[in-house]
Amino acid sequence: MELLEVKNLTKAFGGLLAVNDVSFHVDQGEIVGLIGPNGSGKTTTFNCINQFFPVTSGDILFKGKSIVGLKTYQICHLGIGRTFQVVKPLARMTVLENVTASAFCRVNSIKEAKDEALRVLEFCNLSDQTDKLARSLPIAGRKRLEIARALATKPELVLLDETAAGLNSGELDEAIDLIKKIRDNGVSILIVEHIMKVIMTISDRIHAINFGQTIAEGTPQEVANDPAVIEAYLGEQHAQG
């Protein structure tokens, strides 16, 4: 079943087409990777899906219903969580408070929200950091906090925006494990990532874009061998050779 369907999505900033006629879909229980060189429109696509930006044209369907024109907070209530590439911790709140605030998306009582937050924090291996201020966390912790916050809203689909960027190799393996664990819990994932180790090992399918347009689509193997992708990343000579 198609959980998320992006149809001919176009986003223009003035004359610049940041996303140009991109179409893809995420099935239930799937991990879909969205890749492309810097500035190719990956984060813009995310911002369109959770309605930070108004969509110029095209449609986005979640569980068969169009979500274009809704407010960002409504997107979250529908069941789409997201993380930010440039992490946005609620700096002067503790880790627990950060996640509790987002758990209120589904429950109303303090106790339920805190229980849910503690459960999610344990899931994300942040249990020993609960009372620290969010701003005191190192980058790996902040990235995890982003994920924990997104999960606490009980999403059916999470959009992960470069959650592995800036991590060392040990942290990277932990991040891969965490992302797999999230999928095993029945949450579908759309992930933007530059680190090939991550994107190639966890994605079921990959959608590659450049200059806002789709250049390739398929399994990680297919995409990695696609001349257009190689050209976009490494230049023309490599694509021919």
Next chain:
Amino acid sequence: MIILGILFLIFPLVVRSSYYQHLVIIIFMWVVIGSSWNLLAGYTGQVSFGHAIFFGVGAYTAGIFVTKLGISAWWGMVFGGFFSMFIGLFVGWVCFRLRGPYFALATLAGGEIIRLIATNWESLTDGMVGILIIQSFMSKLPYYYIAFALAVACVYTIQLIMKSKWGYYFVSIREDEDAAASLGINTTLYKNLSLLVSSFFTGMAGAFYMNYMAFIDPHVVFSLHYISIMAILVGIVGGVATIWGPAVGAFVMVGLQETFRSSFFGLAPKWTSQAHALVFGLLVIFVIMFLANGIVGDWQKIRRHVFKMKPSSS
């Protein structure tokens, strides 16, 4: 805290001087305004430079009840709060389209606009002539207890709010509005809720002022520096985003203001009564440089430096 409460309950029975009773009444009033401002600015991060709007509207509601409708100004205590909320709704509708400093500037402009309206709409407000009513009580005691109850109700309500879902949402919005929206928080709704509670209590304080002082004019109750800026000072000096900060700030600021207004209780030369604006300025600089979290927020720091005490482990 309970001991402090009892102390305030028996204070006017022990200290019969109406001057000191008056001072504490004014302090209570500022606890209400400061705490209300703090809810919106300190906790929700929407810094208002226009709290005089709500104070003035509350005061004028009570006043106009008497002059135009002929009913007791005490009804204004209730309706002043609600009417202030109504104005708050409008202010929110206009100003929450803006963020950060632009929101602050918009509220500043809003305060000036409403002051000019109150000055010029003479058929309703009597303009610069002001509104004079007859006080209900000769003694200060009833006013004292009403102000005390209002202050307690205000601080207690805010404390309850901050322990609830609303509190989490308010602080989330302050920390990062975009992140808050992505966590399913209807930021516009919750910013308005914060503003409504804030304007309600500020309006009540304004209506109380009308009842107590028995005279208002636009330059007093819609004043930028005597109300709007003072509300900010009370919040900043006491401690932004702390429950008790504005209460402490109200004591310090009203105390200072009165000390200067009376030229150090008549001990210093007359010209010192003009110096309070200067001293307030210096105080703000001092607080921002050394006590960025205010007296309550930086209490551990004060203990360490002033009293040379080790910070308590709590």
